[in-house]
Amino acid sequence: MARVTNADDLNAFDFSPGRRLAGKYEILQQLGSGWEGEVYRVREMHTGIERAAKFFYPKRNPRNRTVRFYARKLHKLRDCSILIQYFTQETIQVQRIPVTFLVSEYVEGEMLSALLSRQPGKRLTPFQAVHLLYTLTTGMAKIHEHREYHGDLHTDNVLVRSFGLGFDLKVVDMFHWKAPRRENIQDDIVNLIQIFHEAVGGARYYRRQPEQVKQICLGLKRSLILKRYPTARRLGEFLETLRWG
Numbered sequence: 001m002a003r004v005t006n007a008d009d010l011n012a013f014d015f016s017p018g019r020r021l022a023g024k025y026e027i028l029q030q031l032g033s034g035w036e037g038e039v040y041r042v043r044e045m046h047t048g049i050e051r052a053a054k055f056f057y058p059k060r061n062p063r064n065r066t067v068r069f070y071a072r073k074l075h076k077l078r079d080c081s082i083l084i085q086y087f088t089q090e091t092i093q094v095q096r097i098p099v100t101f102l103v104s105e106y107v108e109g110e111m112l113s114a115l116l117s118r119q120p121g122k123r124l125t126p127f128q129a130v131h132l133l134y135t136l137t138t139g140m141a142k143i144h145e146h147r148e149y150h151g152d153l154h155t156d157n158v159l160v161r162s163f164g165l166g167f168d169l170k171v172v173d174m175f176h177w178k179a180p181r182r183e184n185i186q187d188d189i190v191n192l193i194q195i196f197h198e199a200v201g202g203a204r205y206y207r208r209q210p211e212q213v214k215q216i217c218l219g220l221k222r223s224l225i226l227k228r229y230p231t232a233r234r235l236g237e238f239l240e241t242l243r244w245g
Contacts, residue, residue, distance in 0.1 A: 007058035007097050013038050015055075020045065022090050025053065025103075034173070036060045041106055052084070055101040067100045069176055074104070077146055082139025084170050107170055109162075113155040116199060123201035126213050127244070128163075133196040133216070134239045135167040140188055141232035149184040151175025153191035155198055186226055189235060193217055193225050212242055 012033075019027045025042040028050065032039045037056040044051060054070075061067055067089060074086035085105045092099055112132075116122055124132065136158065143150065150157075152175040161168040197217050200209060206217070216239075218224040229235035 010058055010094065010097055010099070013055055013094060013099070015040060022092050024090070025051070036066065036176070037101075042103075050106045051087070052104050052106040053090075053101045054104070055099055058097060058099060061100060064100055066176055067102060070102060070174070073148065073174065077143055077148060080139065080142045080146070082136075082142070082169060082171055083174075084172060107159060107161060109159045109168075109170070111156050112158040112160055112169075112195070112199070115160050115163075116155065121201060121205075123205065124199045126200055126210055129196055129199040130212075130216075130239060130242070131165075132163075132167050132169075132199055133192060134236060135169050136171075136192055136195065137232050137236045137239065139169065139171065140192060141236055144185050144188070144232050147180055149175075149180050149188050150191075151184055151187065153188055153195060155195055158195065185231075189229055189232055190222050190225050192232070192235065193229075194220065212244060215242070 015021075015027045015030070015038075017027055017029055021027065021042070024045055026045055028041040028043055030038060030040050031052065037054055037060060039052060039054045042051050042053045043049070056067055071086060071089055074083065077083055078085060084107055087103045087105070090101055090103060092101070116124070123129075136153075140150065140153075150171055152173060153171065157171055157173045159170040159172055161170065193216065197206070197220060200206075200213055206214075209217075218228060229238065
């Protein structure tokens with residue numbers, strides 16, 4: 001990594017496996033990177049427990065506002081099992097620049113987008129996709145009961161831990177925005193339907209889908225979706241009573 005002297009110029013960490021941080025954590029591997037920072041799998045040196053650590057680029061975290069947002073939101077939603085659980089906050093020096101990171105549980109799995117790409121036709125069967133949607137919907141309903149939202153639901157933000165008769169899912173990368181509004185929660189509901197639509201093959205297969213799929217997707221028309229499913233709980237109830245001929 002090139003030497004930087006200004007926090008705004010620190011655009012990458014590129015921590016190598018084996019590097020030790022804060023006298024507590026050992027870097028195992030990088031899991032991903034994005035606009036806000038980088039995520040690593042780390043090991044607690046004193047316990048051997050593996051965790052996930054998200055390191056925020058200083059320019060994306062002015063006066064630690066972004067970190068506080070995530071920490072407080074995840075703490076508020078700590079009883080929502082579809083979210084990865086937050087543990088603590090730490091600060092280290094990177095080239096003499098303070099860098100804050102959040103430590104959370106490490107969850108193994110693969111992104112839904114990757115799982116879909118491995119399926120025959122790159123899609124799930126309608127019945128599988130309904131189970132996927134139901135698991136996502138019940139998880140998001142719990143978040144919405146707290147008057148909170150995700151804000152960026154798509155197949156690259158859904159982590160699949162396992163699937164078979166059912167799905168074990170986590171959603172990641174909640175969107176950083178201002179106080180929740182009704183439109184934010186509505187966006188989540190529309191995005192749930194869009195994920196389902198993509199999971200069954202998208203526009204390419206839509207015409208040939210069974211009527212039950214079309215009853216759920218409603219042509220991806222936002223007004224129709226929100227009229228039928230004004231809340232995630234209502235969407236869940238609709239799926240529970242859906243008849244398969």
